[in-house]
Amino acid sequence: MPAFTPLAATNEKNRPLDAIWSNEEDDEEQETVVEKRGIVAKLFNSSNAQHAKLLVLAVLALVHFYYLNDFLVKFAAVDEMSQDARYIKASGPNYAMDMASVRYTFQGFIDYKKNLWMTVGAMCASLATTASLLTIYSGPRDAFNRAAMIVIRVFDLCAFLFISFLLFARISSAVVINHTTQHSLRAASRISSNIVNDLANTLSCTVEPRDELPICSRQIIDSIFPVKLIEYLIILCLLTGAYIGLAYLIEWCIRHFFPPTHEKLTPISAISRNLVASSRCSSDNSVLIAA
Incomplete structure (x- = not known):
């Protein structure tokens, strides 16, 4: 039964909703990099x-x-x-x-x-x-x-x-x-x-x-x-x-x-999405294990 767990995790990773979230997170990362440029960099651009x-x-x-x-x-x-x-x-x-x-x-x-x-x-x-x-x-x-x-x-x-x-x-x-x-x-x-x-x-x-x-x-x-x-x-x-x-x-x-660095604190929206994704992933895994 536990052998089905990686398959469930793989299927969950390929879900379209998670792909959309990952694209949105990339956009947020790019916006954060732009915002992190200081006033001096903008002034002397x-x-x-x-x-x-x-x-x-x-x-x-x-x-x-x-x-x-x-x-x-x-x-x-x-x-x-x-x-x-x-x-x-x-x-x-x-x-x-x-x-x-x-x-x-x-x-x-x-x-x-x-x-x-x-x-x-x-x-x-x-x-x-x-x-x-x-x-x-x-x-x-x-x-x-x-x-x-x-x-x-x-x-x-x-x-x-x-x-x-x-x-x-x-x-x-x-x-x-x-x-x-x-x-x-x-x-x-x-x-x-x-x-x-x-x-x-x-x-x-x-x-x-x-x-x-x-x-x-x-x-x-x-x-x-x-x-x-x-x-x-x-x-x-x-x-x-x-x-x-x-x-x-x-x-x-x-x-x-x-x-410019991509290291940043994870936004609250990204944390909530990860929590929802992990909960859905755990529920699907439990269903497969029970089956």
């Missing part, structure tokens, strides 16, 4: 880091958009003045010094414009890598995607931090423009008053304070990023880059040193 970087890139883009058009108008006027000054016949004892002052200030404008477009290019590259990373995050995690993610992450961090170095280099050009613009306009007026009048008419300003017209040098300086704003953007980019790097590090540490 790589997808969250990429969304934070997108927010910083949006701030940079808005600031550039606000200043870009006005600066390009002022740059074109200063460029025309500098080109016209080259074709004027040398006159006066200080012509060489005045011409050097005009060229030095205009070179600062050229460096600032180059830096501006390089920053825009770096933002586009960083935006493209962010889109690629977010696409991989939502896709399957096969070996190719993991290798591609590592490569894109390295390029992503370098491209984003490159914006900080470009902004830091822009400070020198902004300082040159701030300190030499007024002196350069006065030097240009000593070379020829016509080229300065053309610039004043284009920008609707005046070189020397008179009437109610704004000062040309002040208009030109206001068209570039203030140094304090550039410093703020540098700090913002560096903090965001550090946050992205820390997110990558925490994600790697969690995956390698603190993998």
Whole structure:
């Protein structure tokens, strides 16, 4: 008679109801693993880091958009003045010094414009890598995607931090423009008053304070990023880059040193199901033994 007991237990294990319960318990285990992820892991999740970087890139883009058009108008006027000054016949004892002052200030404008477009290019590259990373995050995690993610992450961090170095280099050009613009306009007026009048008419300003017209040098300086704003953007980019790097590090540490575990306390519902299953199994076994 006892030989029928393993058969009864085997039949009981293959019951559809127990299969459903086992599937539900697996789902509960998966949900418990997800819930056991701490606040730090959620805060420094790589997808969250990429969304934070997108927010910083949006701030940079808005600031550039606000200043870009006005600066390009002022740059074109200063460029025309500098080109016209080259074709004027040398006159006066200080012509060489005045011409050097005009060229030095205009070179600062050229460096600032180059830096501006390089920053825009770096933002586009960083935006493209962010889109690629977010696409991989939502896709399957096969070996190719993991290798591609590592490569894109390295390029992503370098491209984003490159914006900080470009902004830091822009400070020198902004300082040159701030300190030499007024002196350069006065030097240009000593070379020829016509080229300065053309610039004043284009920008609707005046070189020397008179009437109610704004000062040309002040208009030109206001068209570039203030140094304090550039410093703020540098700090913002560096903090965001550090946050992205820390997110990558925490994600790697969690995956390698603190993998998710399936060990957990058995839920009350699972205990009740096991009790019901064991009672039913014992009743069936007793029936078979009695038979």
